[in-house]
Amino acid sequence: MYVRLRTLRIWKKGKPLWLLLIGWLVFGALFLLLLGYNLFDWRGGLPKVAVADSETISADGVQAVELHAEGVTVEVASSYDIREIKVQLYGSGYVNQHAVWQQDEKGRLVIKLAQYPVTANAYGNRYEDNLTMRVLLPKRSYDELAAYGDRLHVAFYQCKSKQLIADVAYGSIDLYRADLQKAELLSNTSKIKVNRSRIHHLDIENRDGDTNLLDNELRYWRYHSKSGDLEALTSKIKGIWELSSEWGDIHVGTKKWTDNLLLDLHTDSGVLTASSKKKPWKKTIPTALTEQDLLLLEGRGENILSVTSEEGNITLDTVKFVE
Numbered sequence: 001m002y003v004r005l006r007t008l009r010i011w012k013k014g015k016p017l018w019l020l021l022i023g024w025l026v027f028g029a030l031f032l033l034l035l036g037y038n039l040f041d042w043r044g045g046l047p048k049v050a051v052a053d054s055e056t057i058s059a060d061g062v063q064a065v066e067l068h069a070e071g072v073t074v075e076v077a078s079s080y081d082i083r084e085i086k087v088q089l090y091g092s093g094y095v096n097q098h099a100v101w102q103q104d105e106k107g108r109l110v111i112k113l114a115q116y117p118v119t120a121n122a123y124g125n126r127y128e129d130n131l132t133m134r135v136l137l138p139k140r141s142y143d144e145l146a147a148y149g150d151r152l153h154v155a156f157y158q159c160k161s162k163q164l165i166a167d168v169a170y171g172s173i174d175l176y177r178a179d180l181q182k183a184e185l186l187s188n189t190s191k192i193k194v195n196r197s198r199i200h201h202l203d204i205e206n207r208d209g210d211t212n213l214l215d216n217e218l219r220y221w222r223y224h225s226k227s228g229d230l231e232a233l234t235s236k237i238k239g240i241w242e243l244s245s246e247w248g249d250i251h252v253g254t255k256k257w258t259d260n261l262l263l264d265l266h267t268d269s270g271v272l273t274a275s276s277k278k279k280p281w282k283k284t285i286p287t288a289l290t291e292q293d294l295l296l297l298e299g300r301g302e303n304i305l306s307v308t309s310e311e312g313n314i315t316l317d318t319v320k321f322v323e
Helices: 002-040 281-288
Strands: 053-057 064-068 072-079 085-090 099-103 108-113 132-138 144-157 160-176 179-195 198-206 211-214 217-225 230-236 240-245 250-256 261-267 272-274 293-298 303-309 314-318
Touching: 053 099, 064 072, 064 132, 085 099, 217 230, 230 240, 240 250, 250 303, 261 272, 261 314, 272 293, 281 293, 303 314
Parallel strands: 064 108, 064 144, 072 132, 072 144, 144 160, 160 179, 179 198, 179 211, 198 217, 211 230, 217 240, 230 250, 240 303, 250 314, 261 303, 272 314
Antiparallel strands: 053 085, 085 132, 099 108, 261 293
């Protein structure tokens, strides 16, 4: 009883201080939440820019968004602070251009520039910073997001969709923190980056351009190149991955090794290098490895890494990166 009375006295004496402390804690938590919202989801995480032209499109009934552009950079971002679709143009290459759009009865919205920059060169990279078309979407799942262009730099930020298609002949294709059921990335000679995204079915065909993947969750992944190189760094090889090239190099690096994995690696005339710092792979890989082949099964083999190349080098190892 004495202890309870003493506790009550302490509470009564320090009540204003306790209430002030609790208030500051609540305020701090709300401030951190608001700060995180502004930093990572305001405008889809994109920086604020001086917009030269802005158009607003009603998002009612929009199920798919299709973009067409040439000789520019296109940014597509999905964000909770966006209620209507916004199409913004900015950059020193702006010369009274504006966007036009059309929506069909099935909810497919097609957006394009009314006039493409006359300075766009054949590869689309010399003038990449001169004019940018930014498309801001309400944060929800779409049936399809698509971008097409012969000379184009396109980047998708925090987008969620059943399907995403990016078909760019020359330029670049970037995916950041995407949540997709299926993605198809096609190019002749582009730089392709996929970072920290969750994709159930990913298909990449980059004939002569380089491709980089970092810390993604991929269930089914197919990749093919002619001379382009691939670097894929992952937290864990989990899924069915089929990677191939004609003479491009392929590097797969993993932070952790699963115990339920089939490795099937082969190069016709390149060099195959494989190693692991984790048991039992540390011992089993050197035993099964030859100069051009590695066939090794641990567990039931529900996860598969299949890599083939005609003349390219193949590397499989343990890596470190910040998650």
